[in-house]
Amino acid sequence: MSHPKPRPLTLSARGPLRGTLTVPGDKSISHRSLMFSALAVGESRIEGLLEGEDVLATAAAMRAMGATIERGDDGVWRVHGVGVGGLLQPEAALDMGNSGTSTRLLMGLVASHPITATFTGDASLSSRPMGRVIEPLSKMGAEITASPGGRLPLMVRGINPAVPIEYTLPVASAQVKSAVLLAGLNTPGITRVIEPVPTRDHSERMLRGFGAELTVEEGPSGKIISITGEAELKPQHLIVPGDPSSAGFWMVAASIVPGSEIVIRNVCMNPTRTGLIAALKLMGADITKEGAREVGGEDVADLRVRHAPLRAIEVPPDLAPSMIDEYPILFVAAAFAQGRTVARGAHELRVKESDRIATMRTALEAAGVATEEYEDGLAIQGSGGALLPGNAQVASRLDHRIAMSMAIAALGAQGPITIDDVAPVATSYPDFFQTLEALGQ
Numbered sequence: 466m467s468h469p470k471p472r473p474l475t476l477s478a479r480g481p482l483r484g485t486l487t488v489p490g491d492k493s494i495s496h497r498s499l500m501f502s503a504l505a506v507g508e509s510r511i512e513g514l515l516e517g518e519d520v521l522a523t524a525a526a527m528r529a530m531g532a533t534i535e536r537g538d539d540g541v542w543r544v545h546g547v548g549v550g551g552l553l554q555p556e557a558a559l560d561m562g563n564s565g566t567s568t569r570l571l572m573g574l575v576a577s578h579p580i581t582a583t584f585t586g587d588a589s590l591s592s593r594p595m596g597r598v599i600e601p602l603s604k605m606g607a608e609i610t611a612s613p614g615g616r617l618p619l620m621v622r623g624i625n626p627a628v629p630i631e632y633t634l635p636v637a638s639a640q641v642k643s644a645v646l647l648a649g650l651n652t653p654g655i656t657r658v659i660e661p662v663p664t665r666d667h668s669e670r671m672l673r674g675f676g677a678e679l680t681v682e683e684g685p686s687g688k689i690i691s692i693t694g695e696a697e698l699k700p701q702h703l704i705v706p707g708d709p710s711s712a713g714f715w716m717v718a719a720s721i722v723p724g725s726e727i728v729i730r731n732v733c734m735n736p737t738r739t740g741l742i743a744a745l746k747l748m749g750a751d752i753t754k755e756g757a758r759e760v761g762g763e764d765v766a767d768l769r770v771r772h773a774p775l776r777a778i779e780v781p782p783d784l785a786p787s788m789i790d791e792y793p794i795l796f797v798a799a800a801f802a803q804g805r806t807v808a809r810g811a812h813e814l815r816v817k818e819s820d821r822i823a824t825m826r827t828a829l830e831a832a833g834v835a836t837e838e839y840e841d842g843l844a845i846q847g848s849g850g851a852l853l854p855g856n857a858q859v860a861s862r863l864d865h866r867i868a869m870s871m872a873i874a875a876l877g878a879q880g881p882i883t884i885d886d887v888a889p890v891a892t893s894y895p896d897f898f899q900t901l902e903a904l905g906q
């Protein structure tokens with residue numbers, strides 16, 4: 466799962482992007498599809514699953530805890546679940562690779578089962594804070610022994626029955642929310658999460674779809690999400706929509722390269738995920754939604770994106786939760802805008818697969834972009850549409866979104882940009898570079 470052998474890649478500008486493309490299945494929904502199917506009794510079928518390393522880590526972990534998970538020749542995944550409460554003791558440590566979502570959500574699942582699991586991961590994942598899930602899961606009764614700083618490797622000794630809690634999220638994090646809700650699935654009584662700032666709501670939508678008793682109300686300090694434990698999940702036929710975070714790279718690519726026009730088909734338009742589109746539109750991007758429809762409980766649309774001159778904005782901080790994974794590519798868009806873009810209120814970027822404020826700052830500076838770093842964001846002086854100097858070596862720091870963002874930046878650079886390691890792209894978007902070729906680059 467880790468990437469011992471770095472794969473460097475050099476990219477240069479090569480003209481407009483044209484054509485129609487699809488992006489792989491949404492990563493958040495793919496993880497949850499496997500986890501919830503593995504907890505249902507009977508066979509679930511999943512179409513459009515993202516077959517990236519992060520999601521495959523979730524599949525391997527659910528297999529290690531008793532589920533049967535197979536990919537058919539038709540590309541449909543079939544999962545035979547063990548039932549809530551039925552997870553088995555894994556025989557070996559669960560290797561989570563690069564995946565924070567797998568780690569935090571599965572810690573929640575293990576917490577309320579009478580099993581013990583050790584979680585390991587690559588250097589990036591092993592540097593990320595797990596205290597934010599250790600705290601609520603410990604309150605529910607799980608015993609968690611972590612490496613210094615609340616990091617991986619760590620061991621979760623689950624407890625059954627666990628204690629239901631009411632937990633107010635101290636950080637806007639769908640992973641923490643989901644970890645508590647998933648622990649609540651096998652906990653007698655009602656487990657509540659209070660969410661002062663709304664984050665992606667795939668767990669809530671999907672758990673309801675699987676038949677769990679889950680309610681969402683507006684309270685005085687945010688959304689109150691209540692799940693009734695000892696749930697029985699019913700198997701489902703799931704269709705995973707395209708990942709808006711993966712689509713973001715092409716939205717920006719087409720926006721910055723003159724002459725481009727593309728259509729990105731089948732993109733998830735869940736309103737907790739569309740912050741990048743809102744920010745790009747504020748910058749003057751030409752993005753139109755076509756064929757809006759609903760697929761598997763999620764809004765989906767095709768997006769037509771044409772090149773347009775971008776102007777700098779102050780990125781509204783309240784967009785942060787709905788575009789938290791999209792800041793690296795938004796920074797690239799800002800590098801081509803007219804004026805100075807300021808994006809603040811995004812402190813969480815410091816604890817993603819890399820410190821995305823520092824990593825993007827260093828990479829953009831190397832490519833000839835003037836930036837200013839804040840504790841909670843970045844200011845970027847745009848080129849006004851002119852090519853960036855390029856001729857740069859940049860480090861992706863085991864972070865797929867940095868590698869892809871800088872690959873897109875290279876499409877608008879005079880000199881080539883060499884990314885030291887693009888192997889991490891396989892965690893979320895294995896076909897990224899093939900799609901880049903197919904779009905005429």
Ligand code: S3P
Nearest residue numbers: 493566637638639640641789790
């Ligand atoms: C995710 C939640 C977000 C996001 C991550 C996927 C999820 O993380 O950055 O890529 O699927 O719940 P946080 O919960 O840390 O914000």
